[in-house]
Amino acid sequence: MGISIATLAAVLLFTAIIVWVKSTLADHQQHFASGESLNREDEIASGCPAEFVTQIFARNDLEYVSGLGSAQLKKFFAQERKAVALYWVQQMSAQIRRIMREHLQASRRSRDLELATEAGILLRYAGLKCLCGVLFFTITLAGPQGLQGLAARADAWAQRIREAQLGFQAAKETGKIHGA
Amino acid sequence: MGASVRLVSVQDAYDDLLQRTLSRIPCEFGRLIYLASTRDYNSGTYHHEGLAARFQADTARKALEIAHRQIFYAVSAYSLEELVSELEKYLQTSRENPDEFLRAWQKLEPYRVAIPLEANPTIARLFLSNIRLALAILRFRRE
Numbered sequence: 001m002g003i004s005i006a007t008l009a010a011v012l013l014f015t016a017i018i019v020w021v022k023s024t025l026a027d028h029q030q031h032f033a034s035g036e037s038l039n040r041e042d043e044i045a046s047g048c049p050a051e052f053v054t055q056i057f058a059r060n061d062l063e064y065v066s067g068l069g070s071a072q073l074k075k076f077f078a079q080e081r082k083a084v085a086l087y088w089v090q091q092m093s094a095q096i097r098r099i100m101r102e103h104l105q106a107s108r109r110s111r112d113l114e115l116a117t118e119a120g121i122l123l124r125y126a127g128l129k130c131l132c133g134v135l136f137f138t139i140t141l142a143g144p145q146g147l148q149g150l151a152a153r154a155d156a157w158a159q160r161i162r163e164a165q166l167g168f169q170a171a172k173e174t175g176k177i178h179g180a
Numbered sequence: 181m182g183a184s185v186r187l188v189s190v191q192d193a194y195d196d197l198l199q200r201t202l203s204r205i206p207c208e209f210g211r212l213i214y215l216a217s218t219r220d221y222n223s224g225t226y227h228h229e230g231l232a233a234r235f236q237a238d239t240a241r242k243a244l245e246i247a248h249r250q251i252f253y254a255v256s257a258y259s260l261e262e263l264v265s266e267l268e269k270y271l272q273t274s275r276e277n278p279d280e281f282l283r284a285w286q287k288l289e290p291y292r293v294a295i296p297l298e299a300n301p302t303i304a305r306l307f308l309s310n311i312r313l314a315l316a317i318l319r320f321r322r323e
Contacts, residue, residue, distance in 0.1 A: 068320065
């Protein structure tokens, strides 16, 4: 019994990893195909606005479609909303990864690093990556409805990392001006 | 000083666009499609003859761009039920055969051109997904 649960968990984990890797690769290909690249500052400052995140994960659209009484429409809705929710998780995850990469590069060159601030940012980043993994896995298995709270939390954490990076950049710029 | 004059001018052009042109289109979705149609497919720049004549071409372009982005975000924020109702109004005003309209829109996906150039990618995806769903719902209702 214990072994079969462990096997099941291992299979689920393996499936989630495969889905994650495939979708990340697809995302990269689409990124180049669509020429999606925002201005760097815009990208740091803006994620998807919170009202849209709420809309993606809300139940009201599902209730409306369920009320139409078509199993086919309901299935189509579930597929569509799941795809949008997974895309949002990927976008947020990729954006935060880029921000952290830039932050680490800038930190290496910086002479007045605050260890506590850096540790805080790193912890927040690790927490957000875990949360993205949980969201991705749960959406893949059960769809996005009912995950509004978790999505809002991930969105808020991502926003804090963006703000921290903007603050870091502003401090660097001020340092340059004073140093000049 | 120059920047504030320019801002006022864009605001004037925007108000003019709302009052003279957009207010005559009966639904928000129709306004979105209209604004997207003022954008050149090749260059992505906006052009409106009347607006450019009253204001400068550059000012008119900026006003069209702002209006397009605002209406796009407003339509993207609609619930599915609201979007179905908007699409139905648009379908009625188009005076096309509803079945042919729905078939063409599902196959050709012309609504893709309604997305502004700098739209947030997740919102753009949500918009496309909601339109696909709204079309499927309208078709289901007609069967």
